[in-house]
Amino acid sequence: MPVMNSLTFAIVLLFACAANATLSDLIGQVVSLPNGKIRGRVHEKYFSYESIPYAEPPVGNLRLEPPQAYSAIWNDTFDATEPPANCLQWSQLIEQDDKLTGQEDCLTVSVYKPKAKLHRSFPVVVDIHGGFFMFGGASNDGHEIFMDSGKVIVVKINYRLGPLGFLSTGDAMLPGNLGLKDQRLALHWIKQNIAQFGGNPHKILVMGHNAGAASVHLHLLNSSFQRLASAAVSISGTALDPWVVQKGAAIRAYELGRAVGCGLLEVSEELKSCLKQKNASDIVRGVQNLLVLDYIPFAPFGPVVEPSTANDPIITQHPIDILKSGNASTVRWLASYVQQDGGYNAALLLQKDYFGHELIEELNSRWFDIAPLLFFYRDTFVNLDDLDDHSRDLRQTYMKNESFTVKSYQQLQRMFTDLLFKNGLEKSISLHRSRASVYTYLYSNPATSALGQWLAKRDDIKLGTVHGDDFSLMFKTKTRQHERPDERIISYNFIQMIEDFAADGRVHFGRCDFLPNIAGGQYRLTHIEQNDCVNRVVKSLP
Known part of the structure; x- marks a missing residue:
């Protein structure tokens, strides 16, 4: 049998490596979840699995309601190659007069996993995007620098914004904080499912900037947060910033109702019923009626202190009182x-x-x-x-x-x-x-x-x-x-x-x-x- 020359050996080795790389890509591209299999996209240095639903679409009767965990079973492999669509918003980041963008069905997570060491259990970095609770989205925060480093899995969360996510009349009918409840449900999803992507469910860092930073701090105020995360980072935003937990939410809720044609209502049940029948785009366009100069105030809708009668509330006391009570979580925090x-x-x-x-x-x-x-x-x-x-x-x-x-x-x-x-x-x-x-x-x-x-x-x-x-x-x-x-x-x-x-x-x-x-x-x-x-x-x- 003739001895293989060096050139032939190099060619064979090259094809073998390419075949192994292709096989690894095919293996890493598909992930099995309780709902079924998903297929992600292969990049040079990482895999992406985008727009995975963690909650039922918050549309129709589920508009202005707490999020419900996603329950559908996929008979076919779910296509996780589409970039996440931002939640419906009146965005300051759009320079034209019509600042409407996004869609109402938007409650998804997107996972980005380095190719390096496929069988390693990666620490996890969860990003909650900013935008003062009014605008922004997972797609606005680029994950590429983390993927170039290749040492952590990154997960980005979409959550409801503006009036669809934070409108509140201060009672149990419309207690508010739906966007924060979206985030909390997404964090539960990550904790339960991240191991399927090669992530370590015991090493989850949750971070954010701006509204994302304040959101992280608000979740820290609940002692149960330590079951979802091992570390937290708030970059330029805390729960005690005056634009975060505001008073007067009910006044703004009824103002918005009048702006979109619900009339001079004074009963939260009637306002909720009216808004559920309106076009979602019209509700979000109503934000401009609450702005007095350019995008001022920049956060007409945001977190509130919920009434104790609210269903599964985020906070029922002001953050200062929670911190003074000593009931906050013990998760390590970088602010x-x-x-x-x-x-x-x-x-x-x-x-x-x-x-x-x-x-x-x-x-x-x-x-x-x-x-x-x-x-x-x-x-x-x-x-x-x-x-x-x-x-x-x-x-x-x-x-x-x-x-x-x-x-x-x-x-x-x-x-x-x-x-x-x-x-x-x-x-x-x-x-x-x-x-x-x-x-x-x-x-x-x-x-x-x-x-x-x-x-x-x-x-x-x-x-x-x-x-x-x-x-x-x-x-x-x-x-x-x-x-x-x-x-x-x-x-x-x-x-x-x-x-x-x-x-x-x-x-x-x-x-x-x-x-x-x-x-x-x-x-x-x-x-x-x-x-x-x-x-x-x-x-x-x-």
């Missing part, structure tokens, strides 16, 4: 913010109107009307004089005697940062650290072109490190246009931070090991800058 988080809404006010005037100048004549909506305290005061006094005090504290102009933008941005993000984080850490390990970082490294510049529609003003400048280095977002060499290094460290926190509970960024905050003590945070990180101990968050 963070960026130096100019308030640039989210502040940058929006740098836009120019049709006549070339910056929107920020509107505040000079309309401060007492707009400030309570910008900072979400309109419904916390019964007396109009007290409301105006509070608005006046805020302006004096941050603006002194200056007018609202582009030159005074930094003071306004600081007001947004403190009131909408930093103060809530500081209070959350103070209350939560007596219950569980809490870690914190501050990110200071302005992006060249990201969300802040997109909102401002200009690049001639230094905005600082704006909301999302860190998160978009973990999950790529459409508003980030450029990534510098230093940001690629930071991105690598962020990904490693999340992977290790999910895998073994270690929290670090590069050479900096995070220190847990201690009950009653000063704040311990890791300050991440362009080329370095440093652990700091401070009396208050900077």
